[in-house]
Amino acid sequence: MAHNKNNKPPGRVTLRHVAKESGVSVATVSYVLNDTGSVGDKVKEQVRSAINRLGYTPNLSAQAIRTGRTKTIGIIIPDLKNPFFPELAQSVESAARDSGFAVFLIDTQESAEAEAEGVYTFIKHGVEGIVWCPSSEKDCFKKYAGTIPVVVIDRPLPNYDTVYSDYNKGGKLLAEYLLSEGHRKIGLISGPQTIESAAQRRKGFLEEIGTQAEIIWEVENPFSIKLCPEAVSELKKQDVSVIVAGNDMIAIGAIKILNQLKINVPDSVSVVGFDDVPWSDIVHPPLTTIRQPLSELGKEAVNLLLRRIDNLNASKKTVILDVQLVVRDSVFSLK
Amino acid sequence: MAHNKNNKPPGRVTLRHVAKESGVSVATVSYVLNDTGSVGDKVKEQVRSAINRLGYTPNLSAQAIRTGRTKTIGIIIPDLKNPFFPELAQSVESAARDSGFAVFLIDTQESAEAEAEGVYTFIKHGVEGIVWCPSSEKDCFKKYAGTIPVVVIDRPLPNYDTVYSDYNKGGKLLAEYLLSEGHRKIGLISGPQTIESAAQRRKGFLEEIGTQAEIIWEVENPFSIKLCPEAVSELKKQDVSVIVAGNDMIAIGAIKILNQLKINVPDSVSVVGFDDVPWSDIVHPPLTTIRQPLSELGKEAVNLLLRRIDNLNASKKTVILDVQLVVRDSVFSLK
């Protein structure tokens, strides 16, 4: 009974256990694991078999202390319920995993305090870098400026690597398309103009429209499916041939209201969105919109982050990804 | 020049730096941080000020080695693009955060290998427990059975704590409602019957229907918006007054097909779903369905997990959460 080789040692199996089991030193086991140093073939085999037998798993916390690297990154998401973010999170996680990094996730639910707290948590856990989708205007990294690699998604910020979509071009593509379909009277429900991405798509759109069509009315609305009363009352006027929404959420909100008002989309009025969220081809009518390359965005963010992890003093880099027009059934052709 | 007190030490600030800066020993600093031991008030103040001055952040990796606790858990999600999961992930993360745990996320994209790999990654990082939304039939924890706390969401499994919704009752609620609205000829597009949650909702539904209505046809379909050809051909027959879908995705897929066939929903045929995904009140017509308490599910999962982290040998526990009928506009009343 005293002789129980097969019993797993209590607690976690460590290098030391493996060393004892295979009759070599701890250092040798480490060399085998990392394929460093020079270890004889038979010893290698012994060690490997002991590892399997005992079910040894490296302790990354200990590694982290020794090497200074945790092989983890963090991602800060404003709200997973917003259909814009799941795909982003997915692609960040997947790209990080491909590079051997595990991902901490924090969903701030749009709270600036949660953002700041989250950053602190990440740093305590020693993340090597952070992908940040900002929700508030606050820069929650001020305290750590230049200390930890950060990549911002969706917003150009002076002190950070950034990746976002070519919103300006997206606006232009929409304008071009609507003009080509004969639309000349336009209603605008823009997103909040304090948000850079909303401002850029509006700017691009207006530039391309120029004097070729008329903006009959314009209201600002949060990036939400709920429309403000002003927007609703503009919709009632029926004095435009197309409604250009700041994003798909707003567009879907507008369609819902129009349905309630028994105004047919797109026969009586057309609607376009922006983002191509997964819902946009499920709603009725399927939405004509601008596709952002969400998963590219995530991948690219991880690229930038790895680059900066590699060299904290690398020059600042901004990546702008191409967008494309997705034509579905929410625009009526007036030609 | 040699005297540069204000220079941040290179690399990360450690307890040792703080100790030197405030002129006490490392242990004293630790006592101040953890509020253990007995430390004089003035010393406490000195130490606190040094901490702020240097911007010290505890190193959780080091803590983990010493204490054996990482204060992290992992969550395994099959696919964030599936609208069922983001809210779940959100609530798990939020509940975990409330209990002082950080959350590692892995999105397996429905791959069994990714699942197994993910578990290994989690264990390497020393997570104290794992919330598992299984995608495959495989039990990726076999190797670690009884070693690490695991809570399964959405599927009763013999060896794990589990939390899921009362699918059986959901099925009954739907049946009851449809009967009360006068429906007597039913088409069923069930989810995969190998999946427990799909089987249970079907069972509950059929039990409640009993002999009060007739199941004209039934096909099995993956939990996806894409319908199999058999399902499509059944839809064409127009021999039922309501289509009962295995979940909202299937229901939305059916609505799309019916739209294409110019069959009006709900005037010509009614449709009901299951899950109440965020899309379900955006599609046209808004879907009558069964609401699962997604965020409760997440919270409860974390509860179970913490319980088991506290005591690995606790008795197995299953939590079944209540569901409720959400009546919208996709069912026509035949009374």
Added chain:
DNA sequence: TATAATATTTGAAACAATTTAACAGTGTTA
């Protein structure tokens, strides 16, 4: 066969934190 050159293997020192036992001071009490 002895020696040099190379190939393996090992012990011990880090790494950043927590914990323990021990120690020097003070103050109280017999």
Added chain:
DNA sequence: TAACACTGTTAAATTGTTTCAAATATTATA
């Protein structure tokens, strides 16, 4: 004044891993 209980502090041990330098074993060369 010795004995005792406190308080505040410290040095040393511990955790799992990597890595350096030293020690040992093996092979090749003279």
